[in-house]
Amino acid sequence: MSSPPAPIAPGGTIGILGGGQLARMLSIAAARLGLRAHVFCQTPDQTVAEVAGSATVADFEDEAALAAFAEAVDVVTFETENIPVASAEFLAARVPVRPSAHCLAVAQDRLTEKTFLREAGIVTADFAAVDSPADLEAALREIGLPAVLKTRRFGYDGKGQFLIREPGQTGDAWKAVNGAPSILEAFVPFECELSVIAARGLDGGIACFDAVRNEHENHILSKTIAPAGLPDLLYGQAQAMARRIAERLDYAGVLGVEMFLVPGAEPSLYVNEIAPRVHNSGHWTIDACAISQFEQHVRTICGWPLGAPVRHSDAVMTNLIGDQVAGWQDLGRQPGLAVHIYGKEEIRPGRKMGHVTQLFPLGSLDEDAPATTARTRSLKLPPEKIGSRP
Amino acid sequence: MSSPPAPIAPGGTIGILGGGQLARMLSIAAARLGLRAHVFCQTPDQTVAEVAGSATVADFEDEAALAAFAEAVDVVTFETENIPVASAEFLAARVPVRPSAHCLAVAQDRLTEKTFLREAGIVTADFAAVDSPADLEAALREIGLPAVLKTRRFGYDGKGQFLIREPGQTGDAWKAVNGAPSILEAFVPFECELSVIAARGLDGGIACFDAVRNEHENHILSKTIAPAGLPDLLYGQAQAMARRIAERLDYAGVLGVEMFLVPGAEPSLYVNEIAPRVHNSGHWTIDACAISQFEQHVRTICGWPLGAPVRHSDAVMTNLIGDQVAGWQDLGRQPGLAVHIYGKEEIRPGRKMGHVTQLFPLGSLDEDAPATTARTRSLKLPPEKIGSRP
Numbered sequence: 001m002s003s004p005p006a007p008i009a010p011g012g013t014i015g016i017l018g019g020g021q022l023a024r025m026l027s028i029a030a031a032r033l034g035l036r037a038h039v040f041c042q043t044p045d046q047t048v049a050e051v052a053g054s055a056t057v058a059d060f061e062d063e064a065a066l067a068a069f070a071e072a073v074d075v076v077t078f079e080t081e082n083i084p085v086a087s088a089e090f091l092a093a094r095v096p097v098r099p100s101a102h103c104l105a106v107a108q109d110r111l112t113e114k115t116f117l118r119e120a121g122i123v124t125a126d127f128a129a130v131d132s133p134a135d136l137e138a139a140l141r142e143i144g145l146p147a148v149l150k151t152r153r154f155g156y157d158g159k160g161q162f163l164i165r166e167p168g169q170t171g172d173a174w175k176a177v178n179g180a181p182s183i184l185e186a187f188v189p190f191e192c193e194l195s196v197i198a199a200r201g202l203d204g205g206i207a208c209f210d211a212v213r214n215e216h217e218n219h220i221l222s223k224t225i226a227p228a229g230l231p232d233l234l235y236g237q238a239q240a241m242a243r244r245i246a247e248r249l250d251y252a253g254v255l256g257v258e259m260f261l262v263p264g265a266e267p268s269l270y271v272n273e274i275a276p277r278v279h280n281s282g283h284w285t286i287d288a289c290a291i292s293q294f295e296q297h298v299r300t301i302c303g304w305p306l307g308a309p310v311r312h313s314d315a316v317m318t319n320l321i322g323d324q325v326a327g328w329q330d331l332g333r334q335p336g337l338a339v340h341i342y343g344k345e346e347i348r349p350g351r352k353m354g355h356v357t358q359l360f361p362l363g364s365l366d367e368d369a370p371a372t373t374a375r376t377r378s379l380k381l382p383p384e385k386i387g388s389r390p
Numbered sequence: 391m392s393s394p395p396a397p398i399a400p401g402g403t404i405g406i407l408g409g410g411q412l413a414r415m416l417s418i419a420a421a422r423l424g425l426r427a428h429v430f431c432q433t434p435d436q437t438v439a440e441v442a443g444s445a446t447v448a449d450f451e452d453e454a455a456l457a458a459f460a461e462a463v464d465v466v467t468f469e470t471e472n473i474p475v476a477s478a479e480f481l482a483a484r485v486p487v488r489p490s491a492h493c494l495a496v497a498q499d500r501l502t503e504k505t506f507l508r509e510a511g512i513v514t515a516d517f518a519a520v521d522s523p524a525d526l527e528a529a530l531r532e533i534g535l536p537a538v539l540k541t542r543r544f545g546y547d548g549k550g551q552f553l554i555r556e557p558g559q560t561g562d563a564w565k566a567v568n569g570a571p572s573i574l575e576a577f578v579p580f581e582c583e584l585s586v587i588a589a590r591g592l593d594g595g596i597a598c599f600d601a602v603r604n605e606h607e608n609h610i611l612s613k614t615i616a617p618a619g620l621p622d623l624l625y626g627q628a629q630a631m632a633r634r635i636a637e638r639l640d641y642a643g644v645l646g647v648e649m650f651l652v653p654g655a656e657p658s659l660y661v662n663e664i665a666p667r668v669h670n671s672g673h674w675t676i677d678a679c680a681i682s683q684f685e686q687h688v689r690t691i692c693g694w695p696l697g698a699p700v701r702h703s704d705a706v707m708t709n710l711i712g713d714q715v716a717g718w719q720d721l722g723r724q725p726g727l728a729v730h731i732y733g734k735e736e737i738r739p740g741r742k743m744g745h746v747t748q749l750f751p752l753g754s755l756d757e758d759a760p761a762t763t764a765r766t767r768s769l770k771l772p773p774e775k776i777g778s779r780p
Binding site for chain 2: 009027036050051290299332336343345354362
């Protein structure tokens with residue numbers, strides 16, 4: 001193995017494709033290390049321009065803008081997997097892109113992703129490609145019910161998905177995915193959703209934060225409980241799966257691995273999907289670890305030493321969705337609660353506007369399930385008022 | 391008492407006078423809360439421009455620039471006490487300035503400051519005003535030896551100070567202060583230097599972090615140990631002194647209070663000086679508290695609820711002075727160590743280039759002094775190579 005490239009020293013510039021809250025928090029983490037951020041986004045976005053040293057506003061397919069961006073930065077990364085692979089390859093011919101365009105390609109297509117996972121020996125739900133109503137019928141015969149039809153690309157927060165419970169729903173399902181190339185997955189009767197935030201350095205070293213438990217509302221992540229409250233064996237298994245995925249992808253950077261915990265005599269873990277980027281379920285690391293997932297990502301893509309993925313506190317992260325962010329004053333009054341607001345100008349239903357992290361003494365959330373539940377319920381947010389879009 | 395003004399909501403803009411690392415860390419704290427930063431500095435400074443949404447580069451006495459700045463922001467604060475009081479007053483006629491121009495005036499002149507402290511019933515070293523060599527002789531007769539001659543204004547990191555041990559040194563001392571208006575202070579035979587980071591909200595509420603212990607090298611803060619390792623009574627006394635100072639000044643924002651611990655049958659605390667701003671000895675709060683001193687300052691000047699000044703970990707903060715910052719790669723390898731680099735382009739001897747914070751389990755640094763010393767020595771930085779300036 002050749003020796004890893006020289007690290008990017010303080011004063012260097014990280015290019016970030018995408019201009020949402022993940023780019024914002026990456027920029028803040030870069031600033032702490034004396035590194036600069038240059039954000040490339042498709043629409044002018046106050047959210048990031050406030051904290052990044054430079055910004056390019058152009059289409060992700062604008063080659064002149066991409067070439068100038070590559071000139072201006074020392075490494076390129078992204079905050080979303082919805083970047084054209086061709087654009088990542090165009091950049092990679094000019095400047096290091098981390099994680100690689102290959103990782104992006106694998107993660108942005110559910111069929112490629114599931115196929116990769118299966119070939120890597122990772123347990124997933126059964127799946128089949130669906131490109132037509134006839135495919136869907138055939139896939140349902142193979143996989144059975146219930147099953148979930150999902151578009152292969154551009155799905156997030158439950159968009160482009162349809163849960164088929166009865167044979168009569170295939171028409172509605174096909175309509176829900178808009179006839180786009182899709183994948184049918186067996187519905188996994190999971191007990192809870194978990195995730196592991198892993199990081200792999202340029203030297204091949206890997207560091208994983210402990211698995212966390214995720215709760216969703218309206219298909220959007222609502223709450224992350226760190227740690228997940230699992231038997232030790234499952235923590236190890238979850239990290240081993242994330243490690244194997246990172247190695248098989250020759251990954252560089254932070255990787256989010258979403259899993260299902262499936263109950264049984266021996267509970268087992270299924271990988272649901274991978275996110276080749278920092279992940280919402282890792283936001284708790286900002287407040288509960290010396291090195292956050294954002295700093296870890298900056299470190300790894302810059303060739304810095306991997307941070308130790310150790311937490312000093314247990315934590316519950318709660319997203320502020322839509323008008324929940326209006327509660328910032330009451331939230332600011334709660335002791336031990338760190339408030340993060342993303343500076344988005346417009347509040348829209350379902351939009352991630354911020355998050356809060358409540359810290360607990362180390363070990364207190366992992367003791368036993370009832371106590372954990374009682375404690376994590378201590379933060380009461382009003383439900384989001386989901387109305388028609390303004 | 392009239393009710394406090396309405397808080398500045400997310401999306402609002404904080405104006406910061408000064409463009410060094412304190413402004414940088416304030417800008418980052420503001421960004422986390424969805425607030426914008428507009429920095430006003432006298433020289434173009436990459437350090438801050440990278441993380442602040444806007445920057446004005448102009449002289450602190452440029453009234454046109456100050457007026458435009460006041461128009462652009464919702465509140466003004468400062469990262470240094472070396473701001474002309476007239477400029478703060480000019481701004482205060484247009485936009486809230488927090489802390490007030492009065493607090494600035496008290497803190498930027500050692501004679502005014504010590505007089506204020508004495509009138510507030512706070513113990514300080516004996517002192518006398520010195521405006522001439524004859525004053526100095528008279529002051530020495532009154533105060534005795536050893537004593538320290540300090541310029542009244544613009545002193546920091548030991549600059550503009552002279553320790554007089556023998557009567558024959560008065561000429562050298564007068565030369566060291568350049569004949570500027572000065573103050574002679576009795577030398578306090580202190581055991582160690584402490585500080586308290588206090589915050590006072592617009593509603594008059596006060597929150598103090600626990601007192602910390604500070605170690606200096608070459609008159610520059612080298613290390614802060616949090617907490618200080620004191621008997622409970624002294625923690626309470628230290629906070630009570632900071633509280634009284636904040637109340638007497640009708641203070642708004644974060645206040646650093648530097649103290650001497652003087653040994654004796656009943657150890658006592660002397661206040662050495664006050665800093666009307668966030669303070670180097672509070673940097674550990676970024677990594678060891680849910681709410682850092684920077685966020686606390688942003689909260690208080692914006693009328694947000696005071697954060698609870700609770701730490702989740704004990705901590706040792708070590709400044710990276712001059713070429714010590716070159717050790718960033720080795721420092722990045724140490725588990726539990728958070729690295730902060732200020733992005734300054736030029737390394738100069740004695741210049742604060744960054745800091746690192748090592749976290750320890752809560753309570754582990756307060757148990758007993760020998761263990762604390764052993765633990766806090768665990769981080770070995772090479773000594774700064776102080777040569778001639780490049």
